[in-house]
Amino acid sequence: MDLTIDGVRSAVLSGETTAVAVAEAHYTRIAAEDGPAGKGINSFLALSRERALAQAERVDAAVRRGDPVGPLAGVPIGVKDVLTMTGSPATAGSRILEGYLPPYDATTVSRLEAAGAVLLGKLNCDEFAMGSSNENSAYGPVRNPRALDRVPGGSSGGSAAAVAAEFAVASLGTDTGGSIRQPAAFCGVVGLLPTYGRVSRYGLIAFASSLDRVGPFTRNVKDAATVLQVLAGADAHDETCSDQPVQDYVAEMQRPLEGLRLGVPAEYFGEGLDPEVRAAVERTLDGLQARGCVIQPISLPHTRFAIPTYYVIATAEASANLSRFDGVRFGLRASESNSLAAMYRKTRDAGFGAEVKRRILLGTYALSAGYYDAYYKKAQQVRALLAQDFLQAFTQVDAILGPMTPTPAFKLGEKTDDPVSMYLADIYSVAASLAGICGISVPCGTTADGLPIGVQIMGRHFAEGTMLQVAAAVESL
Amino acid sequence: MAELANLELTAEEEPRMQRDLNAILEHIAQLNELDTTGVAPLAQVAEILGGEKHAHGENLRADAVVASISRDAVMAAAPETDGRFFKVPKVIER
Numbered sequence: 001m002d003l004t005i006d007g008v009r010s011a012v013l014s015g016e017t018t019a020v021a022v023a024e025a026h027y028t029r030i031a032a033e034d035g036p037a038g039k040g041i042n043s044f045l046a047l048s049r050e051r052a053l054a055q056a057e058r059v060d061a062a063v064r065r066g067d068p069v070g071p072l073a074g075v076p077i078g079v080k081d082v083l084t085m086t087g088s089p090a091t092a093g094s095r096i097l098e099g100y101l102p103p104y105d106a107t108t109v110s111r112l113e114a115a116g117a118v119l120l121g122k123l124n125c126d127e128f129a130m131g132s133s134n135e136n137s138a139y140g141p142v143r144n145p146r147a148l149d150r151v152p153g154g155s156s157g158g159s160a161a162a163v164a165a166e167f168a169v170a171s172l173g174t175d176t177g178g179s180i181r182q183p184a185a186f187c188g189v190v191g192l193l194p195t196y197g198r199v200s201r202y203g204l205i206a207f208a209s210s211l212d213r214v215g216p217f218t219r220n221v222k223d224a225a226t227v228l229q230v231l232a233g234a235d236a237h238d239e240t241c242s243d244q245p246v247q248d249y250v251a252e253m254q255r256p257l258e259g260l261r262l263g264v265p266a267e268y269f270g271e272g273l274d275p276e277v278r279a280a281v282e283r284t285l286d287g288l289q290a291r292g293c294v295i296q297p298i299s300l301p302h303t304r305f306a307i308p309t310y311y312v313i314a315t316a317e318a319s320a321n322l323s324r325f326d327g328v329r330f331g332l333r334a335s336e337s338n339s340l341a342a343m344y345r346k347t348r349d350a351g352f353g354a355e356v357k358r359r360i361l362l363g364t365y366a367l368s369a370g371y372y373d374a375y376y377k378k379a380q381q382v383r384a385l386l387a388q389d390f391l392q393a394f395t396q397v398d399a400i401l402g403p404m405t406p407t408p409a410f411k412l413g414e415k416t417d418d419p420v421s422m423y424l425a426d427i428y429s430v431a432a433s434l435a436g437i438c439g440i441s442v443p444c445g446t447t448a449d450g451l452p453i454g455v456q457i458m459g460r461h462f463a464e465g466t467m468l469q470v471a472a473a474v475e476s477l
Numbered sequence: 478m479a480e481l482a483n484l485e486l487t488a489e490e491e492p493r494m495q496r497d498l499n500a501i502l503e504h505i506a507q508l509n510e511l512d513t514t515g516v517a518p519l520a521q522v523a524e525i526l527g528g529e530k531h532a533h534g535e536n537l538r539a540d541a542v543v544a545s546i547s548r549d550a551v552m553a554a555a556p557e558t559d560g561r562f563f564k565v566p567k568v569i570e571r
Contacts (some may be wrong), residue, residue: 021556197518197520210551236538308505312559319482326483328563333556340568341483349485358497364497365484378508380518385511420495420504436522438571461526 005075005223009116012074014061019056019074025077027052030120030167041143041165044323045081047121048088049116052076054120054332054346059159071226073116078162081122083214084203085109092205093127093137095176096351097331101246106203107235108172109212120168124158127353128322129174129207131155132182132425135416136355141327143412146188146452150409153183153425156217160187163175163217167255170218170227173205176211177310178429183377183405184217185454186317188443190471191217192224194462199228202233209240211310211433218299221442225249228464230316233333244462252465253472258292262470265399267303268428274407280453283404287477288401291384296397302387305382306431307423311433312366313434319363325351358419371396387435399470404441404454428456438464 001011001022027049034041059074074212079085082092083101091097103111104419113119131380135143142157144150144182145165152161156173163171173180175193184191192215199214208211211284216227229250264285269278289295300306327333327347334346351358366375393400415422432439439459441454455474458477486494505533519525547569548561 016556059490060545097492101553103554151506197526199533242526262490302511305508308507312499312505312508323483327556329551329564330554331556340566340569343566344483345485348483352484352488354494357486358501360482360484360489361478361494362498362501365478365502368478368481375505377518378513380520381513381516382511384519385513387519387522391525418500420500422502423501436526461522 003166004220004285005072005149005169005218005226006379008075008169009071009073012059012379014071019059019195020053020119020354022074023052023056023076023120025161026120033165034167041145041148041161042140042322043124043142043162043167044078044121045091045124045139046088048085048119049331052118052120053085059116059118060098070114070116072112072230072300074168075117076120076157077112077117078123078168079109080125080156080159080171080173082125082174082205083109084205084298085119085122088122090122090205091139092129093125093139093265093358094351094353095138096325096347098138100331102203102229104203107200107237108202108231109251111230112172112246123156123162123171126157127153127356128205128318129176129205130157130179130318130355130359132422133410133415134158134413136184136353137355144187144409147409149411150451151186151412153186153409154238156181157183159217160184160191161187163189163219164189170216170223172214173217175215175433176207176314177211177433178236178426179430180215181454181456182426183391184441186452187299187411188446188452188454189219190221190224190443191215191441192228192229193439194232194464195430195438196241197244198438198464200230200238200241201236206321206341209321210312210317211314215408220251221468221475224440224471225253225468238248242462247465249465249468253468255469257469257473259294260290260292260399260466260470261294261296261397262296263305263389263393263400265300265393265400266401267296268402269301272406272424276447277405277407277453282457284444284474284477286402288473291473293470293473298393298397298400300393300431302382302385302389303431306386306434307427309379309382309386310430310434311423312375313361313383315359315363315365316376317363319360319367322356322360355419371474383434389431389457390435390437397458397462398466400458401470402456402458408447408451408453432458435463440467440471442471442472
């Protein structure tokens, strides 16, 4: 059986195997290779066996009766632990939510299940999705399945690693500044960031609300298109989720490439770009040109301001969003506090890790009286300029292509002492986050040492179809 | 700042936090190289995607009573509760 969505679904439908057997085979693989923390890959934080097997049995029963089944029937999928799923804890990678059992399903979770997916469990991530290496998880780092001494990227490191290690056929991740696309590049899988508002965030533990998005990891482009199809569309539970019509992504993906204009931003090929990454991306461009794409140099002049802009806006929003973790309604409460104020402080001190505290402090500073204009308002103005760069570029080209990350996956511990150098790992991902456009990371080769390299394709708002068309072409080179 | 954010830093945490925050603020200072006079701040990308509809409330849902998550399910996750309310340490001293 081919471990793709089509492969699993048709094997379950034909009776070649059952959804229960597929789920059990994946659990066996997880048991053999994922743990223990500190030695194994450490991608799963919790397994949802009972829920998964009940769902698999429902799918098998439907197949036996000859009832119609959904587009993800029997497909095993993992869920990043910042999304809620009843029956499993939702920790967001943080001590402050240890043992918290959420009372409802995220819309993305219920949509996957309604489409027949078998949800295997919750995946490790940086605490509150803050990080680029998955080393900020309170439950231990995730190792990169392609090179166990390296990080899987972050913050959705567990989601990328689980798909790369074949623990799941697909997974859900979230991306605020690069947290789907960067780990996809580091682990050699496909990671798709939908347009802001394309996919519901109901049930997502919020980090930075003007940036947070949910999207899939898969091992091929067609699977990403199929999962997006299930996830996309308006949701009465999320007012920020758009009612724009949803395209037929698999059909769009298969349209001929001839004449498509691809923009190549000079700013994404500057200082700091690893020569092997550059060479792989240039080979990809040559291949696309040979397939009939028109390659066009473009400029996104404000690119170098994207990281500082992002770290003002994301931390400001995080400082507000994370104020809800106060020991009152859910999660941890520090014991022996003689006043409410002391209880807040002690709970937050015990529950939050260093990076989360750093970002809350930075965000609080950026929003404080006297600094608001200099930091927060300034960053929002630069955000407008960054968005304009893209809108301007998309008047000339249909999609934009460049390297996903400046380097391949770095070593565990390599950047943990220097937050600024860690932040710079997201240099090619944050601009698309700030502008709200869609993006996808697709594998485009490996380094001489065998480390995966990813190429990023960015599309106009709500033009995931065109982006997937280019992604499919990159995959077929 | 820690007080404003309801955080308590230990004596060991403080110097490292100060060093890191200063380095990040130095990086952020790059934004001052840009003249943004007259540029309208962008808080939400919906603003550049024709947020008109949102502004006029045309896509607000119907004002109807629908079932929400039960109080029991919510209270089950609380650190301290009497079943109806969240309990917290004393707020007003007298």
